[in-house]
Amino acid sequence: MSEKFIIGIDLGGTNLKIALLDSKFRIKYKESLSTRKFSDKAELIGAIVSAVNRIMNDYAISKKEIAGVGLGLPGPVDHDKGIVHFFPNIPGWKEVRLKDILERKLNLKVSIDNDAKLMALAEYRQGRARDFKNVLCITLGTGVGGSIIINGKLYRGANNAAGEIGHLPINETGPDCNCGGSACLEAYIGNDRIRDLGRRLFRRDISPEELSDLAKSGNAKALKIWDEVGAHLGLALAGMVNVLNLDAIIIGGGIANAGKFLFDKVNKVIRARAMTVQAKQVKVFKAELGNEAGMIGAGISFMESCA
Amino acid sequence: MSEKFIIGIDLGGTNLKIALLDSKFRIKYKESLSTRKFSDKAELIGAIVSAVNRIMNDYAISKKEIAGVGLGLPGPVDHDKGIVHFFPNIPGWKEVRLKDILERKLNLKVSIDNDAKLMALAEYRQGRARDFKNVLCITLGTGVGGSIIINGKLYRGANNAAGEIGHLPINETGPDCNCGGSACLEAYIGNDRIRDLGRRLFRRDISPEELSDLAKSGNAKALKIWDEVGAHLGLALAGMVNVLNLDAIIIGGGIANAGKFLFDKVNKVIRARAMTVQAKQVKVFKAELGNEAGMIGAGISFMESCA
Numbered sequence: 033m034s035e036k037f038i039i040g041i042d043l044g045g046t047n048l049k050i051a052l053l054d055s056k057f058r059i060k061y062k063e064s065l066s067t068r069k070f071s072d073k074a075e076l077i078g079a080i081v082s083a084v085n086r087i088m089n090d091y092a093i094s095k096k097e098i099a100g101v102g103l104g105l106p107g108p109v110d111h112d113k114g115i116v117h118f119f120p121n122i123p124g125w126k127e128v129r130l131k132d133i134l135e136r137k138l139n140l141k142v143s144i145d146n147d148a149k150l151m152a153l154a155e156y157r158q159g160r161a162r163d164f165k166n167v168l169c170i171t172l173g174t175g176v177g178g179s180i181i182i183n184g185k186l187y188r189g190a191n192n193a194a195g196e197i198g199h200l201p202i203n204e205t206g207p208d209c210n211c212g213g214s215a216c217l218e219a220y221i222g223n224d225r226i227r228d229l230g231r232r233l234f235r236r237d238i239s240p241e242e243l244s245d246l247a248k249s250g251n252a253k254a255l256k257i258w259d260e261v262g263a264h265l266g267l268a269l270a271g272m273v274n275v276l277n278l279d280a281i282i283i284g285g286g287i288a289n290a291g292k293f294l295f296d297k298v299n300k301v302i303r304a305r306a307m308t309v310q311a312k313q314v315k316v317f318k319a320e321l322g323n324e325a326g327m328i329g330a331g332i333s334f335m336e337s338c339a
Numbered sequence: 340m341s342e343k344f345i346i347g348i349d350l351g352g353t354n355l356k357i358a359l360l361d362s363k364f365r366i367k368y369k370e371s372l373s374t375r376k377f378s379d380k381a382e383l384i385g386a387i388v389s390a391v392n393r394i395m396n397d398y399a400i401s402k403k404e405i406a407g408v409g410l411g412l413p414g415p416v417d418h419d420k421g422i423v424h425f426f427p428n429i430p431g432w433k434e435v436r437l438k439d440i441l442e443r444k445l446n447l448k449v450s451i452d453n454d455a456k457l458m459a460l461a462e463y464r465q466g467r468a469r470d471f472k473n474v475l476c477i478t479l480g481t482g483v484g485g486s487i488i489i490n491g492k493l494y495r496g497a498n499n500a501a502g503e504i505g506h507l508p509i510n511e512t513g514p515d516c517n518c519g520g521s522a523c524l525e526a527y528i529g530n531d532r533i534r535d536l537g538r539r540l541f542r543r544d545i546s547p548e549e550l551s552d553l554a555k556s557g558n559a560k561a562l563k564i565w566d567e568v569g570a571h572l573g574l575a576l577a578g579m580v581n582v583l584n585l586d587a588i589i590i591g592g593g594i595a596n597a598g599k600f601l602f603d604k605v606n607k608v609i610r611a612r613a614m615t616v617q618a619k620q621v622k623v624f625k626a627e628l629g630n631e632a633g634m635i636g637a638g639i640s641f642m643e644s645c646a
Binding site (some may be wrong): 117180188191192193194200202203204211213214216271275276279304305306307308309313 | 501519
């Protein structure tokens with residue numbers, strides 16, 4: 033194991049987060065930029081390059097002291113070849129050889145990976161999943177992402193596309209989903225759907241954050257919404273518990289902040305719908321690393337891909 | 340790799356099948372006994388022991404030439420400790436240390452495993468799944484069993500209970516399932532449900548086999564039933580394709596004989612409901628080893644557990 037630093041970057045639709053990590057993946061420094069001010073692909077790549085260079089300058093770290101750069105991305109990625117297939121929420125990216133481009137511009141080794149996978153890696157190596165071998169991590173936000181740890185290793189699947197629990201159908205017929213399918217979990221509990229539920233009950237625009245606060249203060253309508261969200265989520269997870277015989281489920285993303293109401297309902301549905309042996313085994317936790325999971329996971333993914 | 344023989348046994352609710360396998364898991368001899376004539380646990384264990392001894396006598400094989408005995412069982416099993424938890428369809432078995440009992444009576448090494456897992460092992464090592472790394476095997480019969488190959492290895496899960504695709508809910512509300520849950524895949528396409536569908540449309544008792552024959556001769560009612568079964572099955576598989584990013588799905592068990600009608604519908608639903616990358620990757624096949632998969636898989640499981 034190298035004692036060098038690693039740079040971990042988490043590129044999202046909203047923010048570009050970058051961290052200087054030590055060899056144990058502890059964050060020594062971090063910063064966040066708004067992604068929206070970069071109008072195209074070249075500008076975004078330029079921003080990544082200058083953020084890396086700025087950190088090295090500010091901390092007086094030479095390239096020799098950096099093992100490399102791990103980058104988490106909000107969309108499907110060919111991790112082995114270093115290619116971005118596309119980003120659902122950032123236009124202008126299609127089959128971009130981002131690893132090669134950044135390695136040339138930075139003169140550092142780079143690895144790229146999908147952000148949901150990095151959350152699982154981070155929670156498994158440093159966070160709430162660290163005592164467990166078979167884990168499903170799920171992130172609840174605009175999209176519902178997921179990733180699976182199998183026998184202590186990130187499971188990538190045939191095309192690095194495994195883990196899409198957000199696109200598990202929970203009914204045979206139901207609302208259209210962004211993925212082109214229908215009745216997927218995401219089509220019931222993505223942020224936009226939760227806003228729709230809020231609008232219907234409160235007759236005004238209301239954010240998931242406000243719905244969480246209202247639920248905490250006992251508001252019956254807000255509680256009803258989280259109960260409904262928990263029912264959909266619990267059903268999908270019960271299926272995964274039966275199929276994957278998991279040790280743990282880690283729930284992250286903004287919606288996970290809804291807290292006890294949501295987790296209680298999820299647990300209740302799992303107990304009711306999953307098989308006894310599997311339901312007894314699995315534990316459900318809130319993710320521990322929050323917004324830092326992507327940067328930490330990017331560093332871990334970089335080191336694992338170099339090993 | 341030893342050049343010794345292995346004895347592979349597949350115990351089902353209906354038949355006890357036993358095979359003499361060579362070191363490459365090829366069947367040199369096999370026989371089948373009705374399970375129903377053995378009235379209790381002791382008799383069934385006695386029948387296994389005498390079948391093993393009879394084969395050794397008939398073929399003039401000494402214990403030294405036998406590596407050991409692999410046994411597949413129709414229920415949840417602790418593979419490591421050699422304990423049968425229970426059998427859903429054979430009464431009188433509860434937490435039985437079957438491996439120890441048989442080793443004492445046979446003076447041979449024994450391993451026990453769940454039959455759905457053995458089907459996957461057999462198809463992966465010797466059958467239709469042999470060119471693929473990430474595979475879901477599903478058996479359609481009275482129950483709907485399943486098993487998963489992940490990165491070229493049988494995935495057992497936390498309690499050796501992984502793979503229960505038959506108990507993936509395909510709707511939030513729906514018919515009660517034998518597992519205690521509801522709206523599970525098995526509650527829609529288990530043999531009994533297919534018989535119910537047949538009875539409703541044909542107004543008489545009609546077996547899945549006859550429904551297959553009728554569909555092959557173009558009978559519209561039978562085709563409608565397989566179309567419905569294929570729709571339920573395809574939906575469950577689409578979810579698994581999204582979550583597991585599979586290379587292949589292998590469908591076995593009696594119902595798989597419904598053939599083209601069923602497979603066409605399953606493929607159609609997967610293309611319609613699964614995500615593009617995952618749907619393009621996965622191939623759906625009929626299992627190749629049929630009734631022999633259990634015996635072959637039992638032999639493979641024995642050798643793997645000794646390795």
